[in-house]
Amino acid sequence: MIPGRRAVSDSLSEKYYREGWWRNETFLDDFLEKAAQDPERPALVSYVSGQDSPRRHTYGELELLSRRCAAALIELGVEPGETVSVQLPNTWEFPAVAIGIMRAGAIVNTLVPIFRSRELEFILGRTKSRILIAPNLYRGFDYGSMALQLRESVPTLEHVVLLGSERADAVSFDKRFIDRRWEADPNLISDLAQRLPSADDLVAIQFTSGTTGEPKGVLHSYNTVFSGAQVIDKIYGLEPKDVCFMASTLAHQTGFCYGMVKPLSMGMKVVYQDVWDPDQMLDAVETEQIVWTVSATAFAMDMVAAQRRHSRDLSSFKYFICGGAPIPPKVVEEAADVLGTELIAVWGMTENMVVTTTRPGDTVELVSNSDGTPIEWMEIRVITEKGTYASAGEEGSLQTRGSSQALGYFHREDLYAAANPEADWFDTGDVARLRPDGGIRIVGRTKDIVIRGGENIPVSEIESLILRHPLVDEVAIIGVPDERLGERACAVVSSSSTGLSLSDLTEFLEELGAAKQFWPEELALMSEMPRTPSGKIQKFKLREYLDGSATT
Numbered sequence: 411m412i413p414g415r416r417a418v419s420d421s422l423s424e425k426y427y428r429e430g431w432w433r434n435e436t437f438l439d440d441f442l443e444k445a446a447q448d449p450e451r452p453a454l455v456s457y458v459s460g461q462d463s464p465r466r467h468t469y470g471e472l473e474l475l476s477r478r479c480a481a482a483l484i485e486l487g488v489e490p491g492e493t494v495s496v497q498l499p500n501t502w503e504f505p506a507v508a509i510g511i512m513r514a515g516a517i518v519n520t521l522v523p524i525f526r527s528r529e530l531e532f533i534l535g536r537t538k539s540r541i542l543i544a545p546n547l548y549r550g551f552d553y554g555s556m557a558l559q560l561r562e563s564v565p566t567l568e569h570v571v572l573l574g575s576e577r578a579d580a581v582s583f584d585k586r587f588i589d590r591r592w593e594a595d596p597n598l599i600s601d602l603a604q605r606l607p608s609a610d611d612l613v614a615i616q617f618t619s620g621t622t623g624e625p626k627g628v629l630h631s632y633n634t635v636f637s638g639a640q641v642i643d644k645i646y647g648l649e650p651k652d653v654c655f656m657a658s659t660l661a662h663q664t665g666f667c668y669g670m671v672k673p674l675s676m677g678m679k680v681v682y683q684d685v686w687d688p689d690q691m692l693d694a695v696e697t698e699q700i701v702w703t704v705s706a707t708a709f710a711m712d713m714v715a716a717q718r719r720h721s722r723d724l725s726s727f728k729y730f731i732c733g734g735a736p737i738p739p740k741v742v743e744e745a746a747d748v749l750g751t752e753l754i755a756v757w758g759m760t761e762n763m764v765v766t767t768t769r770p771g772d773t774v775e776l777v778s779n780s781d782g783t784p785i786e787w788m789e790i791r792v793i794t795e796k797g798t799y800a801s802a803g804e805e806g807s808l809q810t811r812g813s814s815q816a817l818g819y820f821h822r823e824d825l826y827a828a829a830n831p832e833a834d835w836f837d838t839g840d841v842a843r844l845r846p847d848g849g850i851r852i853v854g855r856t857k858d859i860v861i862r863g864g865e866n867i868p869v870s871e872i873e874s875l876i877l878r879h880p881l882v883d884e885v886a887i888i889g890v891p892d893e894r895l896g897e898r899a900c901a902v903v904s905s906s907s908t909g910l911s912l913s914d915l916t917e918f919l920e921e922l923g924a925a926k927q928f929w930p931e932e933l934a935l936m937s938e939m940p941r942t943p944s945g946k947i948q949k950f951k952l953r954e955y956l957d958g959s960a961t962t
Contacts, residue, residue, distance in 0.1 A: 479510025481592030490515030627820030638763025638814030734864025735896025788812030
């Protein structure tokens with residue numbers, strides 16, 4: 411068994427299968443069936459910055475590409491149950507590689523593009539990945555050099571596979587994985603058939619930032635992802651003809667589940683951008699007849715602004731499923747008035763995908779003030795500080811249980827056990843207010859994180875790095891409101907030097923290899939930190955202090 415994987419109780423497992431929330435088939439079975447039935451059906455439309463037109467692939471072409479990727483991985487020695495790491499942007503290569511990894515019987519370790527050497531060294535070391543697949547260059551950053559340098563600090567990393575590179579010390583993705591006609595091998599088909607995973611096998615490890623000072627590897631099986639993805643057709647009523655757009659990175663649970671697994675299992679066409687461009691996205695709504703997307707509030711605001719600059723026919727665009735930050739009423743109204751689309755509020759986590767959602771047709775007031783009611787296959791409960799079940803209007807710790815719940819944290823049984831107050835229940839670390847309709851409103855977090863545009867910033871880790879700066883005596887990272895992103899990170903620093911600047915900190919973090927998206931965007935200097943009697947920094951007082959006093 412994979413270290414850290416928990417066992418689901420027999421009674422719940424039987425229930426999940428009986429109710430159809432789990433099944434014996436996998437995403438691969440669905441995808442391969444769609445490719446065999448209608449190989450000419452459009453599957454992917456991939457927009458790449460700097461290219462005049464998108465790259466298009468049918469289901470038959472994607473099946474062949476994934477088959478070649480699987481064969482190349484097998485030649486590199488990949489065994490069933492092994493972990494293969496992938497750090498790719500949202501282009502056609504991501505699903506081709508991910509499906510290829512699955513067809514080789516391996517587990518996809520998805521790495522978000524913002525990760526740099528510090529995060530990668532930890533994750534690759536933890537998973538003992540032998541293979542890392544990455545772009546050579548992306549958005550001006552040299553991923554190839556970073557990946558190759560990691561071989562010095564990660565002894566298990568044997569092969570670095572690079573897209574768009576002919577480096578002698580790396581494996582060429584284009585030549586080895588794509589151009590080589592592996593399908594001519596008569597033994598390939600039988601080998602792939604023997605490697606097909608079962609529905610309860612792990613499909614992915616997704617590392618997410620938390621409060622422990624290290625990323626946590628969330629474990630999901632084909633069945634837990636299948637269950638979480640059901641919201642698309644069972645709740646929202648979307649059909650195979652409905653075109654999906656995905657802006658969130660495919661390495662996140664949102665992109666992986668709702669931008670790859672679900673649409674490709676249903677036979678949908680999916681549209682990707684390697685770099686978010688709201689004008690290009692709205693042009694694509696018009697030309698590709700995009701119907702739905704799942705993303706954060708900031709993306710909806712960008713789209714409203716872009717449509718106001720230049721109007722397009724967005725009549726096909728039905729739903730913007732929105733999570734990651736509270737949705738202001740103004741954004742709900744503007745989505746309807748400017749984009750002609752309906753915003754649907756959702757709450758979920760990497761650990762469980764969508765758990766609560768508003769429904770199509772709900773009012774602006776409800777979407778703006780609720781995170782929805784639980785979906786059929788997920789239970790929620792709110793536990794007050796007194797340890798009692800919350801009544802309507804009361805706040806407490808939000809806990810979940812259900813068929814899309816993760817199967818643990820990789821190699822960290824202790825962390826997952828700490829989040830399980832009772833068998834099969836999971837403490838989300840969020841504080842919720844129970845609504846009279848049985849739904850919830852997230853009002854805070856017991857976890858010490860900042861969520862910037864849907865991206866968790868690992869507060870304790872960034873604080874520990876900043877503390878290494880010679881001019882920093884103490885530091886506390888807190889979230890400050892941002893109209894577009896929901897929150898930005900502000901570093902409140904106690905320093906013996908009044909000359910410390912924000913650029914001093916960000917340059918220092920860059921030298922340490924911290925991801926840019928985790929850097930603080932504001933700095934506030936204090937002579938002394940407010941503390942509790944036990945000596946802990948009172949972050950709520952820092953938030954009060956920051957009302958108008960932080961310097962950027």
